[in-house]
Amino acid sequence: MRYIVIGAGAVGGTIGARLFQGGHDVLLIARGAHYDTLHRDGLRLITPESDETLDIPAADGPVPTRDGDVLILATKSQDTVAALSPWPTGLPVVCAQNGVANERMALRRFEHVYGMCVWLPAEHLRPGVVTANGHPYSGMLHVGRYPQGVDELAEQIATDLGKRGLVGRATPEVMRWKYGKLIGNLGNAVEALLGRVDGMGEVVTRARVEAMAVLDTAGIAYATSEEEAEVRGRRVGILPIEGAERGGGSSWQSLARGSGSIETDYLNGEIVLLGRLHGVPTPVNEVLRREADRAAREKLPPASMRLETLRALIDERCAT
Incomplete structure (x- = not known):
């Protein structure tokens, strides 16, 4: 083979x-x-x-x-x-x-x-x-x-x-695991836009809570973070490598390479799509999808947005 x-x-x-x-x-x-x-x-x-x-x-x-x-x-x-x-x-x-x-x-x-x-x-x-x-x-x-x-x-x-x-x-049930991974990957856009900064976890949590509400409404099963931790155990930890400082995940790398595209339409955008299909608002994921796509199109580097700016955009979207 x-x-x-x-x-x-x-x-x-x-x-x-x-x-x-x-x-x-x-x-x-x-x-x-x-x-x-x-x-x-x-x-x-x-x-x-x-x-x-x-x-x-x-x-x-x-x-x-x-x-x-x-x-x-x-x-x-x-x-x-x-x-x-x-x-x-x-x-x-x-x-x-x-x-x-x-x-x-x-x-x-x-x-x-x-x-x-x-x-x-x-x-x-x-x-x-x-x-x-x-x-x-x-x-x-x-x-x-x-x-x-x-x-x-x-x-x-x-x-x-x-x-x-x-x-x-x-x-x-591989797709149940992949939907669980999707929830985890919703933070990729946050990392790409902000870098790793204090306070980013609040935005990531809001995106994930929003996603679980959508998946629950749609009747789509997903593995929980507790299940993932139990299965993974200590077999796939992250260790630093001398001379190779770790930058970020896949979306961060797309901006770092200036590739001109990013996979956010299929991560946060998947939640937005399901939300529209099932009548569940998804303002947090919509803003993350939109802003990460814009950063990729304009070939902005990672961490080009401030946390306060992202929060304001999300609050504005939630109010409409």
Whole structure:
């Protein structure tokens, strides 16, 4: 079985590297300077325990496929459709992404779709380099069929992930875990806009409380933070790496790279969408969605907004 990792950034690069270290056939798909560096020098994976350059095959676009290939999609959600469009629809697709919309988008064209709930603290800010701060494992990954269930392939993927540096878990209710992760990811926009500042937790809490009210009204099940903590235990802590100060999560990294886009439409925007469908107001998440999108479009750096400004915008929206 060959794993084709589409989007070899922080998450995709770490998953691909760990699968490669576990003895599996891996192909990384990347673009631009990142692909050039991977093709020329290999992938440099930096962890709390090691700094290793891996000679993993890489390509900058679709390649001829064969029986046994599995696509692991690790792009941002806004790039899902474009990233999948060149690939044969008979291949199984694993959505190793934040948010809950990717699996449904993939299922329009691909018959065999798997969700993956990703707990994996990593950064990709330089071409060819991925820093993974998770310890003692780089990440924990829940895998299951979409919309539910576990089959032989899901079990095999979970087993393969667990061979080196990751914890793989096959679960029939992967989307319940992904909705729980969605609630946690609502703070990504706050971190991207403000950085890590005193008082930001209040805004994050308001966004999450709002989201749980929406999901409860919609009848959508989600894993709780207590469940997540129990399952994760001490297997995926975050350790500093000397010479590689950790900046922030995926949305923070999008602003730091000046990519021009951000996944907030599929995180806070998912809650806004569900709120509109079910008649539940979502002013906090709407402001976070709007302001993070604006920061990405204008290529503003992380932490370009003050907490007082964000609070005022939210209060204004709540009053309308």
